[in-house]
Structures are given as structure tokens and as C-alpha cells.
Amino acid sequence: MNRALPEMLQCSDMTVLQRQRARLKWQTEQLRQQNYFCELSGVFTSQTGFQQGGLMNGAGGGDSVLSNMGMSRQLKPDPGLETAWPELGKINMGFGSCGYGNGPSFDMNHAISRTSSCPPAVAAAVGSKPVEVKGNSEKMGSAVGRESFKKRKVEKLQNSKVVAEDEYKRIKASEEEEEESKITGPNTIKISNNKKQNSGDTSKDNSKVSEVQKPDYIHVRARRGQATDSHSLAERVRREKISERMKYLQDLVPGCNKITGKAGMLDEIINYVQSLQRQVEFLSMKLATVNPSLDFNIDNLYAKEEFPSCTTNFPTVGMAPEMTNHSPFLQFNPIQQVVSGCGVEMGMGMGMNSSDMALRRTISAPVSIPDASFLNTTCFTGPQQQIQPSAPWEVELQNLYNVAFTDTIEASDLEMEM
Amino acid sequence: MDLQNMNPSSLKSRFATRFLRALTKINAQKPISSSSSREIFQRYRRIKVAADKSMAYSVRSRRSWSRATLWRLRTRSPRSRLATLARRSSVKTRTTRAASHGATVVDRKSHGKENKEDGGVEAEELRELVPGGEAMDLCNLLDETAHYIKCLTTQVQVMRTIANLYSLH
Numbered sequence: 001m002n003r004a005l006p007e008m009l010q011c012s013d014m015t016v017l018q019r020q021r022a023r024l025k026w027q028t029e030q031l032r033q034q035n036y037f038c039e040l041s042g043v044f045t046s047q048t049g050f051q052q053g054g055l056m057n058g059a060g061g062g063d064s065v066l067s068n069m070g071m072s073r074q075l076k077p078d079p080g081l082e083t084a085w086p087e088l089g090k091i092n093m094g095f096g097s098c099g100y101g102n103g104p105s106f107d108m109n110h111a112i113s114r115t116s117s118c119p120p121a122v123a124a125a126v127g128s129k130p131v132e133v134k135g136n137s138e139k140m141g142s143a144v145g146r147e148s149f150k151k152r153k154v155e156k157l158q159n160s161k162v163v164a165e166d167e168y169k170r171i172k173a174s175e176e177e178e179e180e181s182k183i184t185g186p187n188t189i190k191i192s193n194n195k196k197q198n199s200g201d202t203s204k205d206n207s208k209v210s211e212v213q214k215p216d217y218i219h220v221r222a223r224r225g226q227a228t229d230s231h232s233l234a235e236r237v238r239r240e241k242i243s244e245r246m247k248y249l250q251d252l253v254p255g256c257n258k259i260t261g262k263a264g265m266l267d268e269i270i271n272y273v274q275s276l277q278r279q280v281e282f283l284s285m286k287l288a289t290v291n292p293s294l295d296f297n298i299d300n301l302y303a304k305e306e307f308p309s310c311t312t313n314f315p316t317v318g319m320a321p322e323m324t325n326h327s328p329f330l331q332f333n334p335i336q337q338v339v340s341g342c343g344v345e346m347g348m349g350m351g352m353n354s355s356d357m358a359l360r361r362t363i364s365a366p367v368s369i370p371d372a373s374f375l376n377t378t379c380f381t382g383p384q385q386q387i388q389p390s391a392p393w394e395v396e397l398q399n400l401y402n403v404a405f406t407d408t409i410e411a412s413d414l415e416m417e418m
Numbered sequence: 419m420d421l422q423n424m425n426p427s428s429l430k431s432r433f434a435t436r437f438l439r440a441l442t443k444i445n446a447q448k449p450i451s452s453s454s455s456r457e458i459f460q461r462y463r464r465i466k467v468a469a470d471k472s473m474a475y476s477v478r479s480r481r482s483w484s485r486a487t488l489w490r491l492r493t494r495s496p497r498s499r500l501a502t503l504a505r506r507s508s509v510k511t512r513t514t515r516a517a518s519h520g521a522t523v524v525d526r527k528s529h530g531k532e533n534k535e536d537g538g539v540e541a542e543e544l545r546e547l548v549p550g551g552e553a554m555d556l557c558n559l560l561d562e563t564a565h566y567i568k569c570l571t572t573q574v575q576v577m578r579t580i581a582n583l584y585s586l587h
Contacts, residue, residue, distance in 0.1 A: 241557045249560060266540035270543050273547045273570070276570040280466070280470075280573055280577065284469055284577065288459075288462035289458055289462075
């Protein structure tokens with residue numbers, strides 16, 4: 001089967017559909033042999049992109065031959081190839097609009113997804129294959145389509161990772177589109193429309209593609225030969241980024257699921273941001289009016305809000321300040337340099353905390369009884385209660401110092417939060 | 419939410435820390451037995467500024483909107499000499515940062531807003547809402563908006579909790 005595809009591609013008497021089916025099977029088989037678990041690692045290097053492109057180009061090379069024989073519309077992806085990645089999407093489209101049905105399209109999509117998400121493994125394994133297939137296609141070949149797409153491929157393989165990622169996301173988007181709609185006449189036109197909008201880049205060769213099997217799609221496709229490639233490619237990338245971000249915002253803003261379209265979404269987002277800002281103002285007004293002479297509550301609500309669970313992480317927090325201070329370092333700061341530097345930081349923290357502790361104790365001394373109700377959750381004994389409000393405080397202050405020292409924690413936090 | 423609470427260096431805890439500290443400072447400055455509306459209004463302003471500042475400091479300089487907020491807060495201070503100095507130095511850094519983010523102030527002003535269809539009218543409104551959004555293209559603007567929304571919700575949650583705890587006593 002590994003050799004079967006090139007040979008099959010060479011046979012000129014096979015129909016396009018059979019060739020595509022064969023290619024699908026071949027590719028899925030190839031990819032199934034690979035390791036699937038490097039998922040979305042984001043390791044899209046141009047080299048692997050090249051090899052991916054090689055793989056796809058090899059497969060598409062057969063198509064170029066076919067189209068030049070005037071048999072297939074699937075050439076369209078191929079000479080229109082600008083990077084390795086759009087070809088994946090275009091092959092997608094070609095198969096989808098051929099009316100294969102969802103099954104093979106899924107396979108192709110998943111195959112392509114796997115291809116794009118496992119560049120090292122696939123590239124390593126199929127390193128020999130594209131050369132072979134390309135060799136075969138060259139043997140087959142008419143020069144026009146292939147030369148053009150090879151040229152473009154070489155130019156565009158210096159594209160950055162961003163393009164690859166965006167293409168991948170676009171492929172996923174078109175995957176979703178295919179999942180949602182059935183392959184019927186009008187629906188496939190819609191898919192083709194969407195894909196046309198998604199993959200706005202064109203080439204002159206695309207306009208060469210004449211009416212083929214399904215005349216109801218051709219109007220859509222023929223219109224694609226308009227803008228120059230680099231501009232439309234950049235436009236497409238930009239649009240993909242924007243739509244991806246809009247989707248993310250749709251998840252953030254509640255009640256946006258029904259709204260489609262950029263303008264409506266933007267209106268919703270604007271309303272939501274305005275309402276949040278107004279809430280902040282309202283709450284700050286509320287905090288200004290509430291009688292804040294209850295200063296002792298600060299430590300209470302600090303302890304209650306921030307560290308009811310945190311203190312459970314430190315069962316030793318009541319015992320000795322040194323013990324208290326060690327455990328947060330070891331738990332919150334897995335970075336070696338921080339742990340090694342914690343002696344210095346502890347010194348600073350302790351200096352700060354002694355004054356703070358004195359302050360806190362004077363404040364909280366007259367109201368230790370109401371404190372108990374808040375601090376029961378942490379199951380501390382009586383004599384430690386006065387230490388209790390300050391212990392999380394000093395823990396937190398030391399954490400703040402550590403955070404100030406190590407920006408990497410911030411980076412990882414923000415990454416997690418995003 | 420609980421997971422974030424468990425992590426003491428999460429955005430929520432950082433913000434809560436700073437905001438509580440600022441709040442105690444503000445409350446310590448004036449005893450609030452007097453309930454004149456003017457004083458309340460002043461306190462409200464201070465608390466609001468403290469909330470924005472705490473949030474911006476919790477995010478550090480990692481986001482354009484936080485940088486813009488901090489810059490705005492600094493230049494709004496009554497110390498005019500320092501403010502103008504800060505403005506001069508910040509403008510350079512701000513434009514370079516904006517440039518590094520892929521949008522330049524010069525381009526926007528010279529080309530006008532009609533040439534680039536950057537999401538149209540709504541995007542302009544959004545730019546006004548999100549601090550620092552004037553010098554961003556739509557792509558970065560949406561990115562900043564997402565993070566800004568996240569931080570705003572955190573801010574609202576923390577402040578609401580604090581207000582509830584205050585009002586309980």
C-alpha cells in the first residue's frame with residue numbers, strides 16, 4: 001500500500017474520485033503509523049513544514065497531472081499552494097466539495113490535522129516518502145502546475161510559525177464547518193463559499209480550472225483568482241486570528257452564543273466591558289460608604305478570603321515562624337534559584353513581618369473572640385489565634401517578595417490564567 | 419474559582435492583597451465617622467483609583483492595557499513636573515511598545531481610520547473602553563480585551579466579597 005499510491009497515481013485511467021480515495025487511504029494509513037501524541041505542541045518549524053509540504057505536494061502532484069489532463073478540480077489547491085499548510089486546507093476543500101460525504105472528509109481532515117500536529121514524527125517517518133512520491137509525480141508530470149507550485153512552496157516556506165498555526169486553526173475551523181453541514185448540493189456550495197472566504201488566496205492557475213464534475217460549485221471557485229498571493233495570504237492570516245479571538249471572547253462574555261457576526265459580537269463585548277466597569281465603580285462607591293472603622297475585619301476577611309485553604313496547606317504554620325516561612329517557599333516557588341535565595345528573602349520578610357506582626361496583634365487583640373468564628377475553618381487552637389491572622393499575612397508578603405524577584409512565576413501564572 | 423483561591427500568587431490573590439492594603443491605608447487616613455457626601459465622594463475616587471492601580475500592578479507590565487493604566491495613573495498625579503517628565507519618557511516607550519506589538523501610532527494617524535477596516539465603529543468604541551486601546555489593531559485589541567475582561571471580573575468578584583464582608587458587620 002505504501003507503494004501503491006504512486007503507482008495508482010500514475011495510472012491515467014483511474015478516475016479522480018478513485019485517486020482521491022486511494023490517496024485518502026494512503027495518507028491515513030501513513031499517519032496512523034505515526035505517533036499521534038505530539039498534539040498541538042506548536043512545534044511548527046519551517047523544516048517540518050517543508051517536509052509536510054513535501055508530503056502533501058507529493059500527493060497533490062498527482063493532482064496536478066490530473067488537472068492538466070482536465071480531469072480534476074483538485075489541482076486547484078496544488079498550484080494555488082503558497083505554503084505547505086494551505087494545501088492541507090485546500091485538499092480538504094477539494095475532497096469536501098467533491099461530495100464524498102462526511103466520512104472521508106473527516107478522515108482527510110483528521111489526517112491533515114494529524115499531519116499538522118505531529119510534524120516531527122511524521123516528518124521523520126515520511127521523510128523518504130515525499131521524495132519518492134514527488135519523484136513519481138515528476139515523472140508523470142506536466143511542468144506548468146508543478147513548477148509554479150514548487151516555486152511558491154519554496155518562497156513561502158520561510159513563513160513564520162504564525163502562519164502555520166493559523167493555517168492549522170483554519171483547518172480546524174473548516175473541519176468544524178464540515179462536521180456541521182451535510183454534503184448536499186446547496187450546503188456544499190455554502191461550504192465552498194466558506195472555504196473560499198477562509199482561504200482567500202488565489203493564483204492564476206485557479207482560474208484555469210474549468211467546469212468539472214459538479215457544476216454547482218464552480219461559480220464559487222472561479223471567482224478566486226483575484227488578489228495577489230502575498231496580500232491575500234496576509235489578509236487570510238489576519239482574518240483567522242481575528243475570528244479565533246472573537247471565538248475566545250464569545251466564551252468569555254456570557255450570553256453570546258446566539259450572536260454571530262463581528263458587529264453584534266463587538267457590541268456585546270462593549271456592553272459587557274461597560275457593565276463591568278460600572279460595577280467596579282459601584283462597588284468602590286459602596287466600599288466608600290460602608291463604615292470602615294472595623295479595621296480588625298481586614299485581617300479576618302483577608303484570612304478568610306485568601307487563605308482558608310492556604311493555611312490547610314501549612315499544617316505547621318502555627319508552630320514556628322521559620323517553619324511557616326519555609327513551607328510556602330518550597331511549595332510556591334519550585335524554582336531553584338528562589339529556594340536558594342530564600343534566606344535573603346526571609347531576612348527581608350522577617351524584618352518586615354516583625355513590625356507588621358506587632359501592628360496586627362495590637363489591632364486584633366481586642367477582638368480575638370470574633371476572630372474565632374472566621375478562623376475555625378483552619379482549626380487552629382486558641383493561643384495561636386493571634387498569630388493566625390498574621391501568619392498568612394507574612395506568608396503572603398513573602399510570596400510577594402518572591403514574586404517580585406522571580407518574573408517567571410508571573411509568566412507561568414499568566415499563562416495558566418489565560 | 420476555588421482553584422485560584424488556592425494559588426496564592428494567582429491574579430486574584432495578588433489583586434486582593436494589594437487592594438486590601440490600599441483600602442486599609444485609605445481607611446486609616448480619615449476616620450469615616452463623618453458622612454459628608456463630598457468626603458465620601460473623595461474616598462470613592464481614591465478607592466476606585468486604588469482598585470485600578472492594584473489590578474494594573476497585579477498584571478505588571480505584561481499587558482498593554484495595564485501599562486496604559488499605570489501610565490495614566492502616573493500622569494494624572496498632581497505633581498506636574500514629574501508628570502511631564504513621565505509623559506515624555508512614557509510616550510517614547512509607549513510608542514515603541516505599541517510598535518513592537520505590531521501597530522504604530524503614526525500609521526493610524528496618517529492613514530486615517532477609514533482605510534483600514536479595523537472592525538469599524540464598534541472597534542473604536544472598544545478602543546475607548548480598553549485602556550491603551552487607541553494604538554492597537556483589531557487583532558491585538560481583541561487580545562487585550564479578553565485579558566481585560568478577565569481581570570475586570572476578578573476585580574468585581576474580590577471587591578464584592580470585601581463589600582459583603584464589610585456590610586456584614
